[in-house]
Amino acid sequence: MKARHLDWKQDVAVKCLLTSKIEGSEQEVLYSEARKLNLGNRSNHVISLLGVCLDPNFAIVMPYMENGSLAGLLRDVDVPWVLRWRMAHEISLGMTFLHCQNPQILHCDLKAKNVLLDGDFRVKISDFGLSKWKMGSRVVTKTSPEGSTFTHAPPEYFLYINLGATDKFDVYSFGVLLWEIVTRKQPYGNAVSPAQVKFAVTSEQRPDMTLVPTDPPDVATVSQLMQTCWSQNPEDRPPFNYCADQLHHVKNRFSLEEILQAISTVVKNKVQPCKKMKLMGFESSSSSSTFSL
Structure with a gap:
């Protein structure tokens, strides 16, 4: 949720993790865990943690990201390949940073x-560490029994x-995420239930490769990486620093001018829906709330 911090005079994002009130030792545990997530100032590709709200509900406060989520962008805009590769x-890089922490x-x-x-x-990257609470915290499992998204969970998670x-x-999840970036689709879009996804994944099925385009040539390189990342055997999946090296080579085939042009194209295409709404007689409005944190 977008909010306005009255003291800081800036927009922030507030994510409520628990709707039930927590007290005492449970509150201290969650606050302690939240502080561990404050790594954003040490990595350019990890979200910063600005604060924590414990009353009335447990929520974290983060910088407001103007361009939303990658999922929303891929859904709404045919993002130029050079920008997709930079994001990947x-x-x-962000995941390499998280996995290099001690403890990991x-x-x-x-x-x-x-x-x-x-x-x-x-x-x-956001929500890192939160799944640990969903899977392992007695408090969080009251409202979120599943810690991970079925479509992005590896076979061993189910087996x-x-x-x-x-x-x-x-790394497995990253393979599925690369498929999302390449296809702009939702994985297992025809599945009717999580159980069907579970059966498919444990049977070595993966997101539909027929949806992966054949052009440009860089897609083949990324496609090979994605399939290695979602290998059935966890030991066959590469570390993130290897993924970063492979994607660095793909990204560097493009010039800075091409990247800037891609950003300009995305910005232009992103505003089109707003213009269409105005032509139809509608005005878009902000969903932000204003309160003191």
Whole structure:
């Protein structure tokens, strides 16, 4: 939710994690965990944590990202390839940073909806660490029994109930995320239930590769990487620093001028829906709220 911080005089984003009131030791545990997420000032591609609200509900306060989520952008705009590759590369850099922390930080819900974009369409990974609460916290499981998104969870997540998440979990999810970036589609769009996705994934099925375009040539390189990332055997999945190296080579085939032109194209195409609404007699309005944090 977009909000206005009255003291800071700036827009922020507020994400409510719990709708039930928590007190005492539970409050302290969640506050302590939230502080561990404050890594944004150390990585250009990880969202910053500006604050935490404990009353009346548990929520985190983050910078407001002008361009929303990667999922929304891919849905609304045919993003030029050069910008898609830059975003994919920056996601891999952000995940490399998280996995290099001591102790290691696992995301466990990496998907296009959890990748935010600032005013320059730079990637900011969000919701990292929150899935740990969803899966392991007695408090959070009251409202969110599933810690991860079924479509992005690896087969071992479904096959071995007592197996804890590892860095290979996130790499698998990244493979599905690359498929989202390349196709601009939702994975397993024809599935009628999570159980169907579970059966498909454990049977070594993956998102529909017939939807992956054959042009431009860079797609083949990224397609090979995505399929390696979602390998059935976790040990066959590469680390994120390898993914970052591969995507760095793809991104660097384009010039800065081409990137700037791509951004200009996206900005132009993004405003078209607003213009169409005005022509139809509607005015778009902000959904922001103003209150003191």
